[in-house]
Amino acid sequence: MKTNDERMQDILEHLKSIQHIKPETIPNIDLYMDQVTTFMDAHLKDTKRYSDDKVLTKTMINNYAKNNLLPAPNKKKYTREHILLLIFIYYFKNLLSFHDIEQLFKPITDKHFNTPDDLPLEDIYKEIFSREESDLDRIQADIMDKFEKSKTAFTDKNLDPEDLEYLQLFSWISGLSFDVYLKKQVIEKLIDDLYETGPGKKKK
Template sequence: MKNMDDLLEALDLDNHLSFEEIPDIDLYMDQVIQLFENKFADSKRNDDEKVLTKTMINNYAKGKLFFPVQNKKYSKDHLILISMIYQMKGALSINDVKTTLDKLNTKLTEDDFDLQHLYKHYVKLSETNVDMFKEDLQTHKQEVNKEIVELEDTDAEYLQQLLMVATLTSMSNFYRRAAEKIVDEIGKKGEE
C-alpha cells in the first residue's frame, strides 16, 4: 500500500475555507464559484469534477439551504453557509443538510446570530478532526497489517488495499449514520 504520509498529503485534509480567505465584500455568483474552485481544486478526485456550479448554488437557494441573497450578491455569511454545505453534502443528502441548517438560517435572519463566531469554532473543530483522522488512519493500517500477516497470501498488497477500503468505508458509514440520527433529532425538534 502507498505510504500513509503520501496518502494523507494527497487527501488535502486542510480543505476548509478559512475565515481569513472569505472576503469582507459581497461577491457575485461567478466570484463565489471562482473562490471555491480555487480553494478546493486539490480536493477534487479528477479534473472533470466541479466543486461548485451556478446550478448547485441556484438549487441551494431554491431549496432554502441559505437565506436569500441581496442584489445578486453573496455576503460573508452566505459564503460560510455554502462552505458548510460543501462539506456536509459529501456525507449527507441535501434534505439532511437543509434540515441541519434550517434553524441556523432562521437565527441569522430573525435573531441577528453571529455566524462568523460559530464558523471560527467550526474551523477549529475541523482542524482537530484532521489530527484525529491521521491517528485513526495509522491505527487502521496497523490493524489491517495484522490481518494480512494471518492471511499468508501472495497478493498481500492488493488484499491490504481491499481491507483498508473496506475498513474506511465501514467507518465512514458509521459516522454518516450517526450524523443522520442527529439530523433526525434536529428535524423532530423543528416539527415541534
C-alpha cells in the first residue's frame, strides 16, 4: 500500500500533466459529432479518472443541446465556438446541475456565440484560461499545506502506524473536501443571484 508521502508525489505529478485545450489546437473547420468526440477525448484524456471513461459521447452532446447548454449545430456540424463551450461544460458539469450551467451560459451564448459585433467567445476562453498557471501553483500550494497539516493529526493518540497513516489520509481528504464544499456553496449562491436578477428568474 502507498504511503501518504507517495500519494502526495503522485498528486504533484498528476497536476503537472493537467493542461487546458489551447484554442490554436482546435480545427478551423466545422466538425461532425464523431470528430468532436474524438478531438475532446484526445486532448482531455489525462483528466479522466479511469482509462476506459469517455470524455464526451454523442449522448452527452445531445443532452447538452436538449438542456440548452449548447446551441444547435449547423447542418450537423460543430464550430470552434461549440468546442469552446463543450470544454467549459466538461469542467462545470462535475460541480453544477444542467440548470445551473444553462443559467450561467445564457448571457455568454446570447451575446458572444457567433456574434461578430461583440467580444468573441474565443477571447473569453483565452482570458479565463490565461490564469491557469498561477491558479495551478496556488492550488498545488494549498494541497501541500493541507497535506502537511494532516501529518500532525492523531499523533497524540498512540495508534499503530497503519491506522495512523489511514486516519491522516482521511484528515487530508476531509480538508480538501471541505474546501470544495464551501466553494461549491459560493458558486451556487452566485448562480442563485443570477436567477433573481437575470432572464429566467428563479422559481419560487
